[in-house]
Amino acid sequence: MESVNSRSSEIGDGELGVQGELVNDGVPSSDDPDADIVQLIERGDHTAALTVMMKRHGTAVYRYCREELHDRTLADDVHQQIFIEAHRDLARFAARSTLRTWLFAIARHRVLDAAKSRRRAQAHIEEDDTADTPDPSPPPGDRLDEARLHRAMIACLCELGDHIRGALILRYQQGFTFEELSLIFKEKPGTLQARVMRALPLLRICIEQRTGGKL
C-alpha cells in the first residue's frame, strides 16, 4: 500500500503476527521526531512542551477535527480543547506510544464526544455542507475530476460509521500505521486493517454511484 506521507513511509506498517500481535508496536524509538518534546515533559517544562506540540501538530490535529466534524466552529473549540487536555495530562504521558499517537488518541476521544453531544442536541449544522449537495451528473463513465471526487468523498465518508471514518482519516490523511492506530482505537491492528480494507471498496462504490463517474 502506498504511504501517504514521509512519516508513514519511514515507520512502515510493521509486521502483523498471529491475531494481529504487534511486532513493531508503535512505541517511540530513538529517532522519534518528538523526542525534544518528550525531554521537555521529563524536565517538567509543560508549557514549553505544549508550545512546541502546538506548533508541530496543531495543523494536523485541526484538519482531523475538521474532517471528522464538518463544523468549523465546533472544530475550532474541540481543537483547542484537545491541546488544553493534552497539557493537563502531560505529567501522565508515559511514552508507551509516540507523543503524536498519544495526542491523536486524545483528539479522537474529544471528537467522538463532540459528535455525540451534537447528535444529542440535534443541532447538527453542516457548515461545510458539501455532503448534502447533490453532485451534478456527469456523462456516464467519465473519469471523475478532483473537485467532484472531493465532494463525493466527503459525503460518502459521512455515510460510514464513526469508527470506519475515523480509521480511514487517521490512516490516509494523517499517515498512521495500523500499529499506531491500534493504540488510538484500543483495537488489534489486524482488526483495523481489515476494517479499512473493507471500507475502501465501499467508499469507491459510493463515490461512483453518487457521481456517475469512474475513479
Added chain:
Amino acid sequence: MSDPSDRLERAIAQLGADHEPPPGWEAKVLAAVESPRAAAPERRPWLRRWWPAIPAAVLAAAVLVVVLRPVRPEQFALAVTPRPDASRGAMRGGGGLDDVSLGGVLDIAVQGGERRAVWVYRDSRKLVAACPRDAGCEVIDGALRLAWKVDQIGKYQVVALAGSQALPAPTGDYDRDLSALVQQRIEYKTQDVTVR
C-alpha cells in the same frame, strides 16, 4: 492514469489540506492553561484553623474595596468605534464591527493601566499600526487613542494591552505577539473588525 485505489487513498490524504487553525488559537490555549493555575486556591492547613474568621475578613475586604474604589486607577477597557467615510456615506449594514466600510475610520481607545499600547494587525499577519509608537497616537482624557483610517479590505485584529511594567514591542506576528503576552502575563483585550 493512476490506479483507482491509489487515487482513493490520495483523495483521503488530501482532505482538509486547505484547512488552517484560526489565528490566535495557540495564544488562547496558552491563556486557558495558565489561567486555572493562577486562579486555583492552594490548600493550606491554616485555612482549616482560621475558617471561622473568613466571613469577617471577607466583610472587611469588601468595606476596603468600597472605600478605596474611587482612588483606584481606571479599569482596563478597549473601545473600537467605526466612523464612516464621509465622502462615501455611511458604513454598510447595521454599523456593527463586523461590517466596516473601506475608507472609514476606526476610533480606538484604551483606558486603564499605567502603561498602555495598541497593536492593529491585518489578517492576523501584518502589523499595520502600533501605539504609542506611530504618529497619530495620542493620550486624551487619560485614554490612549488612535484614529486609524482603513484603506484596505480585510480582517483586522485590534489588540490592547495594559500593565504597570514596561510593555513589549510587537514583532509583527500576531500569534507570536499574543503568545508572548500570555507568557509574560500581560493583560490584553482583542477586538476583530472586518472591513468590506
